Amino acid sequence: MIKEIVINSESFLKSGLSLADYVVCWLLHKKEIDLLNRVISPFFENDLYEDLEYRGYIKMNGDKLQDYEVRQKFLNVLKLSESDAKIADVVLWIKDYRDIFKGKKPGGMGDPSQTTAKMKKFLEAYPEYTKDDIMKAAKHHVDSTAPSYQYMMYADYFIFKEDPQGGIKSRLLSTLEELKEGGFVINKDLTREL
Numbered sequence: 672m673i674k675e676i677v678i679n680s681e682s683f684l685k686s687g688l689s690l691a692d693y694v695v696c697w698l699l700h701k702k703e704i705d706l707l708n709r710v711i712s713p714f715f716e717n718d719l720y721e722d723l724e725y726r727g728y729i730k731m732n733g734d735k736l737q738d739y740e741v742r743q744k745f746l747n748v749l750k751l752s753e754s755d756a757k758i759a760d761v762v763l764w765i766k767d768y769r770d771i772f773k774g775k776k777p778g779g780m781g782d783p784s785q786t787t788a789k790m791k792k793f794l795e796a797y798p799e800y801t802k803d804d805i806m807k808a809a810k811h812h813v814d815s816t817a818p819s820y821q822y823m824m825y826a827d828y829f830i831f832k833e834d835p836q837g838g839i840k841s842r843l844l845s846t847l848e849e850l851k852e853g854g855f856v857i858n859k860d861l862t863r864e865l
Contacts, residue, residue, distance in 0.1 A: 695711055696745040699729060699736070707736050730742055758794050771809045772809070779825055781828065831844075
């Protein structure tokens with residue numbers, strides 16, 4: 672059973688849904704029918720579900736709650752919410768990211784506020800990448816510069832660096848693309864395989 676429902680307030684407010692609408696759709700999406708029956712349904716008439724169907728958020732395929740499903744319109748709200756939450760979560764794991772660069776060369780961890788701001792900006796531009804993808808790419812970069820770490824980029828510059836002509840270069844993005852496309856293979860201890 673679901674122990675908590677996390678609602679991204681910005682996405683929720685943009686959606687135009689009432690709190691009850693959002694919670695009903697979210698519980699339907701998670702297939703928490705028992706919870707809907709016990710907690711939500713006793714307080715609302717079927718009008719709530721009919722209204723959500725009329726507005727395009729759910730589809731009623733029968734008379735029972737287990738026959739209802741959410742439509743793409745709600746999934747778009749949820750996707751926006753998940754994307755916003757992913758960006759907000761950067762502050763929870765940015766220290767782990769910076770620690771990958773720690774002790775390798777002076778200043779390697781980069782400026783904390785710049786690293787956080789750049790990571791948020793990166794995830795806004797490339798939401799398809801996860802924290803785990805980014806950590807693997809960072810470990811690969813750092814390990815590939817061992818043992819001297821002379822060519823290791825600072826943590827904030829690895830995310831992206833503006834060049835004097837006004838362009839932006841992202842070593843993180845190119846490393847992620849290479850990892851995704853199999854440009855190089857990383858084994859479990861994150862060393863390069865030939």
